[in-house]
Amino acid sequence: MPKITVNNAEINYKLINSGKPETLVFSNSLGTQFSMWAGQEEALSAHFNLLFYDTRGHGHSEATSGDYSAELLGNDILQLTIKLGIDKFHFCGLSMGGLIGQWLAINGGSKVEKVILCNTSPKIGDEKSWNDRIDLVGREGLKPVADGTAIKWFTDDFIQTEKEEVSEILSRFMDNSPAGYQSNCAMVRDTDFRENLKEIDQPVLIVAGSGDPVTTTEDARNMHSQIKNSQLVILNARHLSAFERPKEFNEAVLRFLGRG
Template sequence: MPKITVNKAVLSYKFLDNRNAETLVFSNSLGTNYSMWAKQENELSKHFNILFSDTRGHGESETTEGDYSAEILGNDILQLTEILGVKSFIFCGLSMGGLIGQWLALNAGERIEKLVLCNTSPKIGTKESWNERISIVKTKGLKHVAENTAEKWFTDDFIKNEPEEVQQILENFKKNSAQGYSSCCAMVRDADFSEEIKNIEKPVLIISGSEDPVTTLDDGNKMQKLIKNSQHIILNARHLSAFECPKEFNDALLNFLK
């Protein structure tokens, strides 16, 4: 993928300019890279220009020093899109990407046309749990925390029926920079839009996984109540709903966006 320097970091991205009227920007979850959206590319490219990127500290994007924040990662998206000539866009983020989306809607709403918040919450986890994870990764590496990741990300049936796909996602997880992953953990630890999310005015689609143990169905229901111009779709999935249920996910996006 091409690389470009934005916001003092080198980001790896893939921009599909299909000469459509609207651009759809995707943002990956913690521990993945842009390939988690592979099952969205072909179908949604028929209707939109598509921009994928590896979040700072993930995939082929640069790992910069220090803790990251929603502001830093949100500005990565704003500067990348501006350099590519995309003045306004639809944003779709999952988990950590959903936190970035909330920051964008609250701080750069004039650039956002619509927002898709997948398997996320205004506040994910606790300060203590994230500090513990950061400590484990720094001392023992990503392989140690990868052990139980599949069970959090995918239903038992998917793990059983699609072992190669699950293995590929886990291999990508382990290839990430431990420092970059920890820096993004700090971002998720510190991001809290619980009081502000009610101020989002753009149309919002919330997608939850019925079996998601990380950002639960209850989290999705609470978000829908707080965001006045929102709708909530539930998929039979765990945390990586876009990867586990691509047809249902793509249909939900198209119904909302078109």
């Protein structure tokens, strides 16, 4: 995949530009790579240009030093789209990517058209739990975090019936930079948009997983109540709803973006 330097970091990306009038940008969750969106590529590329990228500190994007912020990662996207000649875009982010999406909706102005916020919340977790995770990765690397990840990300049925897919995404989790993972944990730890959701003017689709233990359906309903122009869809999934339920997820996105 090509790489490009934006905002003082080398970013790995994949652009499917089929000459469509609209572009949809995807942002991965903490610990994944843009390959997590493989189930969206075929269905959605028939209607939109698609831009996938590895968030700074993930996959094949550069892991710059220090704590990251929603502003830093949001500006990565704004500068990436400018360099690629994309004037306006729709945005879809899951979990950490959903925090970036909230920052973009609040700060991105007219560049950001419609926003899909998946399995996310304006505030995810608490300071102690994120500091504990940062310390654990510093001492022991990513493996102890990966060991408990599948049950948070996927329903029990999916873990049993789709063992290869689960194994593949956990393998990619281990391919990430431990230092980059820590830097992104700091971003999630420090980000809090609870007082800013009312500032979002763009149309927003909120996607939740019925069994998500990380960002719950209650979190999703609270966001829906505060974002004035929003819709809510709940899928039978845990935290990685787009990966676990691609067909239903894609149908919801296409309806929201006027292609359903």
